[in-house]
Amino acid sequence: MFPERLAAAQAAIATHLDAAMTALPDQQVAHAMRYAVTGGKRLRGFLVLESAALHGIGTAAAIDAAAAVECLHAYSLVHDDLPAMDDDALRRGQPTVHVKWDEATAILAGDALQTLAFQLLTEPALGTAERRLALVAQLARASGAEGMVLGQALDIAAETAPAPLTLDQITRLQAGKTGALIGWSAMVGAVLAGADPAPLGGYARALGLAFQIADDVLDVEGDAAKAGKALRKDAAAGKATFVSLLGLEGAKSRAAALVAEAEAALAPYGARAEGLRALARYVIARES
């Protein structure tokens, strides 16, 4: 059931992103934008659609928000891969944007993908102006200098810090870098339905942390061909990770405990939240 739901969401998001970009001028920067949103697991977009479904909102009324978070995520990856940042040549099994084109194109394509994310949240299909505006405000808070960008900045700073980060510091860094956007995605359905997002907040916090711990485990244990990106970078750089701080088994059991916590947070929704529970189990079982 879960693989089919995920595949259906991935296909719907891909189709919608294509449509959102058809009006763009036939220019290299637009080609790079399309390239940057191709492939990937689309877990954030899936989370948006599942969160909407949980509140009785169908795909058509939430797809702009799912596409928006995928644009936002893609922009962060394109900029994060730049030579001045993580300097990665491979992403989702393909050359990164600055390798395929050049750095200027990657900077501009990332910039325009962020813009497109906010533009998509203004689409009328998402409902009343109040709700669309709430999504804009919350995405801005999640992705800016208090959220995702802060996490990225702390991550870059950690590379040249005199001492490795502590568990508390890494947890805070990751809450920004990956947690904030996952948190936004999880609460979209509640905002669109005018419902209480609190149980989804607890779910998303545990999910986001489990996701990042699983990423650190994957960096150590994973297969680069399956992951579609360079691995073993953290250990080579001497960076503190959840694995270096907790050990491999300790990190795995912490991630499993967080998945159980995420599932438990969904208790108020009963059986209807099965898709979100399956997603939580998936994030620590994935190979990419």
Add this chain to the structure above:
Amino acid sequence: MFPERLAAAQAAIATHLDAAMTALPDQQVAHAMRYAVTGGKRLRGFLVLESAALHGIGTAAAIDAAAAVECLHAYSLVHDDLPAMDDDALRRGQPTVHVKWDEATAILAGDALQTLAFQLLTEPALGTAERRLALVAQLARASGAEGMVLGQALDIAAETAPAPLTLDQITRLQAGKTGALIGWSAMVGAVLAGADPAPLGGYARALGLAFQIADDVLDVEGDAAKAGKALRKDAAAGKATFVSLLGLEGAKSRAAALVAEAEAALAPYGARAEGLRALARYVIARES
């Protein structure tokens, strides 16, 4: 009258930007954001406030939009100054962000300034959710891959193009690179008041083009100390500009004609539009 109005707007925008950034974490990326929005002429923000005043809307009900466009503009300068783009070391008489800190900080500060621009447009002081959402949608269109970013991309591409651009191509490039954001700024007052923005559109198109021609003239005739940035870069790079295509005197008379056109477009507003007329005269007389 005009210098005092401009100075008052600059001060109000500076105060508001400070307030908008006080909540940011005490981190390098936030310091770089504050640095990047310091100084500058704030012509776009002034345009927002004058456009609002023309529609009977006071500073308090428009200042978030003025601050937003200055954040958007500052982000574009920070990224445009990067080594992979225009590679500029001096901006507004100070070291550019990547020179003062590093490239990663400049990329992230620019990213977060774009985010902050959209966040500011969600502020309740700007009026109904419908109007704030319209400002978000229109700023996204003006600044993304159909507007400002497209103009930047065409500008970068022109540097390695086999032949210099034609007048039509440069006009199109500049309509995106500087015109779109000036156009957005000019119509904010009409959107906030629910009025017809058409006369302001004609004003902004002529103003934007006059502004860019004046920039090209300044690049040839200006004083780098007063301009606060490197000049004579276009000729050194063999780039086509309005001056290379029209000649120095031809460019000046074209700019003057556009200013007259901009002033004429304001006829429906009568004497109330004097601030906007003075701004049009200022853009071709400035030394920075």
